[in-house]
Amino acid sequence: MRTLILPLTLFSLACSFSAVTMAAEHEVGQKDKQFTKKSISVKVGDKVNFVNNDEIFHNVFSLSDAKLFDLGSYPKGDSRSVTFDQKGVVEVECAIHPDMKMTVNVE
DSSP states (O other): OHHHHHHHHHHHHHHHHHHHHTOOEEEEEEETTEESOSEEEEOTTOEEEEEEOSSSOEEEEEEOSSOEEEEEEEOTTOEEEEEOOSOEEEEEEESSOTTOEEEEEEO
């Protein structure tokens, strides 16, 4: 039994490590009261950085079942990030500018 536990433990650790190292980072800007991308596709575990390039504050949030978040209000030059940890479609909006909308497709 012991000879089986060590290989299984090593395999489990290798799978966990490869999943972490394979995560990617993506960037979505905010400019002219719009997101710079209308939609983006990411993989589970990927991170999206939301960068404010406007002279005004933005507050990026989502009420989607696949990812619920609120990044709070932040000024030009700042960025906030979200890691998407489950598959699904995430509708992203700005709490300050209701016409700012985009979709993150998590595969």
